[in-house]
Amino acid sequence: DDGLPGRAAVITGGASGIGLALAIAYARAGVASVIGYHPGDPHDPAAAVAQVEAAGGRSVAVPVDVRDPAATDALAAAAVREFGRLDIAVANAGILRRAPLAELTDERWDDMLSVDLTGVLRVFRSAAAEIGAGGAMVAVSSIAGGVYGWADHAHYAAAKSGVLGLVRSLGVELAPRGVRVNAVIPGLIETPQSLDAENSLGPEGLLAAGAGIPAGRVGRADEVARVIRFLTSDDAAYITGQHITVDGGLTVR
Numbered sequence: 001d002d003g004l005p006g007r008a009a010v011i012t013g014g015a016s017g018i019g020l021a022l023a024i025a026y027a028r029a030g031v032a033s034v035i036g037y038h039p040g041d042p043h044d045p046a047a048a049v050a051q052v053e054a055a056g057g058r059s060v061a062v063p064v065d066v067r068d069p070a071a072t073d074a075l076a077a078a079a080v081r082e083f084g085r086l087d088i089a090v091a092n093a094g095i096l097r098r099a100p101l102a103e104l105t106d107e108r109w110d111d112m113l114s115v116d117l118t119g120v121l122r123v124f125r126s127a128a129a130e131i132g133a134g135g136a137m138v139a140v141s142s143i144a145g146g147v148y149g150w151a152d153h154a155h156y157a158a159a160k161s162g163v164l165g166l167v168r169s170l171g172v173e174l175a176p177r178g179v180r181v182n183a184v185i186p187g188l189i190e191t192p193q194s195l196d197a198e199n200s201l202g203p204e205g206l207l208a209a210g211a212g213i214p215a216g217r218v219g220r221a222d223e224v225a226r227v228i229r230f231l232t233s234d235d236a237a238y239i240t241g242q243h244i245t246v247d248g249g250l251t252v253r
């Protein structure tokens, strides 16, 4: 028994990519989800909820900008209101913006850290106020925050590295309460973020990069989602403060 059926989760960035794949994976595992969607972005929250329902799950969509602490509080409150409980929080929302050092202004740096690092803190702080013993939280870092240097992305790498320190320390801090905190480190995964040629590799770049990955291809969003689902289940009951890399062997070749 992985303990998941009947639990409730909040997911930021839940209307696209890895977040949406996770909401669907949770639906199949009997976990109800609150899909946090960013109102300014082109992803359709109603379509996301429909996909979760088609997979046999329960879901509601709530607008959340992780730069706003009141919004992350409202996200956690929505789980309690809609499902009567909150067991799982997944801080998945993130941005990726190409910026060579000469163009990496304080403003761009601060914008990146507010979403990709402080945004994780806000989600965890809001959720921890509602999550009881047996609960779990996961942050989505990146190989750029693990071991991989990435030109023109120093601010992203700094934020994603920071996430790993945050997770280690909160893992220790919340363990006595029975709440676990972990991270996943995705490699190259085909999602709207990586398909954006301006800020990331784009479709052709992804195809080319796939050939250089030991697995011979880039990853799928559900291949990351299922690892997050594992980390938030009782199958991972004794894992906290850790990160798991999901990259087809890219960073160990």
Ligand code: NAD
Residues within 6 Å of the ligand: 012, 013, 014, 015, 016, 017, 018, 019, 037, 038, 041, 043, 064, 065, 066, 067, 092, 093, 094, 095, 096, 115, 140, 141, 142, 143, 185, 186, 187, 188, 189, 190, 191, 192, 193, 194, 221
């Ligand atoms: P994605 O662009 O589909 O997902 C990112 C989500 O974050 C979107 O739904 C977007 O609307 C949301 N978002 C952006 N700014 C927000 C804000 N201020 N408040 C709330 N939500 C906001 O791409 P994805 O690849 O599924 O990204 C999910 C996570 O995975 C991100 O943290 C990303 O950095 C990380 N990641 C992705 C890859 C990859 O190769 N795709 C690799 C490593 C890490």
